Amino acid sequence: MPPNPNHLIRFNARCPVCEQTYDMQHLRILGERDQQVLTYIDCANCSTAMLSILSISPQGMTAQGAVTDLTPEEVIDSEELKPVSAEDVLLVHQFLDQGGQPLFPRKTL
């Protein structure tokens, strides 16, 4: 079976906590740069939120996701309303590799 470009979206379309199918109408695109898009979706059932990076390359599309307790607004605030930068994307990749640290450090006032 040839790779379905949508299979990774489907892979991320279930809540990792309660396995409820995400309502893709809740999907928000928080930023994009080059061939990468940062998306946010929350579970209608248990409110678990997932940040995902979709990367589009000549080899196809990959998706990496991480559960977050930030709201979309907090994610955007932490980015000071700037578009997502390549540096941010690298940070997220590091986060995903390490699997634990806060994705975006909260501001200290």
Ligand SMILES: [Zn+2]
């Ligand atoms: Zn859920």
